[in-house]
Amino acid sequence: MDLRDTPEEVAFRTEVRGWLEANIPTELTGPRSGEEAYARAWHDWSRKLSDAGYAGLTWPKEYGGSGAPYSHQAILLEELARAEAPQHMGVIGLGMAGPTIIAHGTDAQKTRYLQKIMTAEEIxxxxxxxxxxxxxxxxxxxxxxxxxxxxxxxxxxxxxxxxxxxxxxxxxxxxxxxxxxxxxxxxxxxxxxxxxxxxxxxxxxxxxxxxxxxxxxxxxxxxxxxxxxxxQGWAVAMTTLLHERATLGFALTASLEVNLRKLITLARERTEGDPILRDRIAREWIELQALRLTNYRALTQLIKTGMPGPEGSVSKLQWSEANQRLTKLALEVLGPEAQLWNGDGAGYWQYQQLRSRGNTIEAGTSEILRNIIAERVLGLPRSR
Amino acid sequence: MDFSFTEEQEQLRREARTLLADRYPPERVAELADSAEGWDPASWGELAGLGWIGVSVPEEAGGAGLGFLEEAVLFEELGRALYPGPYFSTVALALPELPAELQRDVVEGKTRWSASLDGSLVPDLAIVDRVLVARDGKLVAVPAEGEALETMDSTRRLGRIAHGAEGEEVGDASAFERMRVRAFAALALEAVGIAQRALELTVEHAKTREQFGKPIGIYQAVSHRLSDSYAMTELARSLSYWAAWCVAEQDDEARVAAAAAKSYASDVAVTVCEYAIQVHGGTGFTWEHPLHRYYKRAQWIQSYGGYPAVQRAEIAAAILG
Known part of the structure; x- marks a missing residue:
């Protein structure tokens, strides 16, 4: 066990951090200047990530990927979150369509589609x-x-x-x-x-x-x-969903980490030592560490055996509920002003809180995830 | 980044699990827990013989010269088996703070120790020889004299130490901070072992117990509680292994990691046991069933060094200032 980056991981993290500092456009980190302008900037940013070799990081080199280990993918997502930079916009292509084509597609399909997913030329x-x-x-x-x-x-x-x-x-x-x-x-x-x-x-x-x-x-x-x-589409669809959940963990945790950091900044200005709020923030901090570390355990398992371990099934379940609690807590910290769309934070927390209700529904409802754990991990009888 | 135990550590885990399952089946734990002494003194010699007491003690002092990660494996397995005996008190609290000449006797199984961490209640007071206390900024070893108390968890009884006993200075009181960090990490690992065992017993019950003509695990009201228990246990495990690694490496984050792990894992162990009792129905509420023993140990852990809100206040201070 060694929870530090290996020298090789340190090198990659340093490279990514330096690259992000030099390349993030302000349109993506500052306040949004309209949906269309944002979408354009996001698209350009995705292409930039691709040009730097950061899209399709773990994909085989023969199809234009970087053939990097999964740990690099985790590092990239952490560093993107730290810099508060958005991920590549082709999340469905990179996280679901691409891996499915790599697993089940013909050579012609791989040649036709994979490269354009990475470059964001096709969404x-x-x-x-x-x-x-x-x-x-x-x-x-x-x-x-x-x-x-x-x-x-x-x-x-x-x-x-x-x-x-x-x-x-x-x-x-x-x-x-x-x-x-x-x-x-x-x-x-x-x-x-x-x-x-x-x-x-x-x-x-x-x-x-x-x-x-x-x-x-x-x-x-x-x-x-x-x-x-x-x-035989069912088996192929299952590959897509497996990849959706397997690669999701680090991205989701990274986004939760951004929100927790923002919450801590807000709380420092607002809570004035309220012990109950302090306790609840500490609780969310612990929950985030537990999630982050569980992702690492799953990653170690994946790297060592080539198969995701059962602990990975916990990630999305935990993240979705943590994000719902955390965003509601942020509204409480804002106090009565939380009802204002144009108050402190310009609607950020209001949007995040409402959006979080989708987290326990999208990409496998929490009920389905609990069924999966009960049946496939614990071996309980099928309920259907 | 490598978040796995080595093959040697996994081997130690397998050996410990097999041996403890043989020595401490639930009937034996119940027998010991309900006895006057609360443990089997002969077990101490066996643990010493296995080399488990001196795992992290340097070889010069008769130990194995390994580290806290090996001890972590044992804390988890001893928790899982609900081992009644002063392993936690001796190994997690006292041993690393003792001078080498005193360590040797401990490693050989001749003396057992505990410590008074932050008050007068001392774990295992009645079954150890000496206790570390803080006195005038010094770390002082005093005889284990005082009042044995009846406790909810009779596998790890508390005692109230007599004040004023003649003592021997063995270091300075800064030892208590290290002791607390180690204790929290060790207890978090025990809590994970307890939660895991309670979950396994409950899954087995849900697969075999039939009502309305079906195994009760088919009903989502039952199975989803168990899925949640699994999820919580894995999250607690991740925090506990992190804390163990930080202690082993003397990492800067050790204090906050141990506080996070202890608060979270002890809450989890209590909740998993509560779900376990509920899913077992009336059976789980009986004295005869072993579940209450796990539940009581989980609560012991939750309370030690302050309930989890105390550790969260420490974390809040670290992240919010």
């Missing part, structure tokens, strides 16, 4: 959830009918981040209309600019529209865009 979105298939993904009904060398796709997806700006979508479809549950599903890569694709924003409780509904009406998708085998 991806995820078409998994449906109005009647949320946690129960196997109930998905979006149909893909094979006609010659094309699938014809009809259906509706929702809760899709980035769909309004996305170029591609990883889509879970039912290709065998007679099938039910896990059989007869096919995993497709769909061009979001194809005729018949319509995106409608979903306004959420924060007031903004971060998510979207996607409607597919007779959208033609060439068969070479199938990932894995026709009818």
């Amino acid at each position: 991806w979105c995820q078409g998994f959830s449906e109005p009647d298939a949320g946690s129960d993904l196997a109930a998905a009904r979006t149909s893909a009918r094979l006609e010659g060398d094309h699938f014809v796709v009809d259906g509706q997806k929702l809760w899709s981040s980035f769909a309004h700006i996305a170029d591609w979508c990883i889509l879970v479809t039912r290709s065998d209309p007679e099938s039910t549950k896990h059989a007869g599903m096919t995993y497709l890569l769909v061009d979001m600019h194809a005729p018949g694709v319509e995106v409608r924003p979903l306004r959420q409780i924060t007031g903004e529209a971060e998510f979207n509904e996607i409607f597919f009406t007779a959208v033609r998708v060439p068969v070479e865009n199938v990932v894995g085998e026709i009818g």
Whole structure:
């Protein structure tokens, strides 16, 4: 056991920190100057990260990745958080579509898609959830009918981040209309600019529209865009979700760390020694350390065995609830002013608190995560 | 960064777990806990023979010359087994602060020690020989004389030390700060062992106990509590291993890491035991079932050196000023 960076990790951390100091644009760290300007700056920033070799850090070199160990990915995310710089905007591409293509895709698909994910030239979105298939993904009904060398796709997806700006979508479809549950599903890569694709924003409780509904009406998708085998889409989708949760831990913890640091700054100005608030802040600090260290234990396991350990399943569950508590605590520290959108912090905590309610729903509800721990880690009987 | 134990440390864990499961099945712990002495004095010679007492003592003083990480493995396993005996008092509190000539006797199993950390209550007072106390800025060894008290956790009884006993100066009182950090790390590890064992017993129960024609673990009202117990235990484990590493390395963060680990892990052990009692139903509420022994030890740990809010106040001072 040695919880210090290795000399090689120190070198990488120093390099990243220096690079970030020299390269973060002020548009991304200061107050936002309008959504469009921000989006443009974010896009440029993502390309810069890619040019520096910081996108697809752990991806194989043959597809343009850096072939770096997972520990570098963790260091990069920590340093981005420390600098309060956003991550690469292609989170779905880098965290989900890319790893799935690497695991199950054809050589042609790897060559066609991976590089453009890293450079942010193409942005991806995820078409998994449906109005009647949320946690129960196997109930998905979006149909893909094979006609010659094309699938014809009809259906509706929702809760899709980035769909309004996305170029591609990883889509879970039912290709065998007679099938039910896990059989007869096919995993497709769909061009979001194809005729018949319509995106409608979903306004959420924060007031903004971060998510979207996607409607597919007779959208033609060439068969070479199938990932894995026709009818074997369920297994491919599981790879996507595994990667979603595996790579998420460090990114989420890093964002929580940013919020905790902001909360501590706020509390120093505001709490004037209130022992109850001090106790609650200390509690959140401890919870954050526990989460951060648990991620490290999972990372050690991953590096040593190539398989994520069971402790990793705890990460998202813990983070989501910690973020909800922490953001509510920040509003309490603000006091009655917390109701003002234009008060101290210009709506930052108000937005963060409302947004945090989504944390226990998105990327696997807390109920589903508890089922997963109960069944796969503890070996309790299946409840369904 | 490497957050794993070495193969030798894992080997020590396996050996300890096997031996302790053999020596201390729940019936034996219950028998000892309910006895007048509260422990089996013959066990001390066995621990000395295994080399467990002198794990981190330098070889010149008869120890194994290893470190706190090896001890950490033993604290966790001894907690898991609910070992009744003055290992925590002797090894975590006193031993590293003793002069080499006194250490040798301890390592050989001839003398047992405890300490009065921040008041008059002394763990294991009745079953140790000497106690470290603070007197006029000095670290003083006094005979273990005083009043044995009845305690909730009868596997680790407290005593009230007699004041004014003649003592021998063995160092200065700065030892108590190091002692407190070590004690918190050790207790956090014990708490993890307890939580893990209580969870295992409960998972087993939820798989086999049937109601309404199904194993109760199929009901999410039951299984989700166990998922939460698992999550909490793993988080507590991470903090405890961090604290152990910081103590072993004399890292600057040792004080705050130990405070965080002790406060969090002891709360977790108590909660996991409470969930365990609930899921076991009436059985879990009986004297006969071993769960209450884990629960009481968890509460002992929670209280020692101040309940977790005391450690959180220390952390608040470190992060908020």
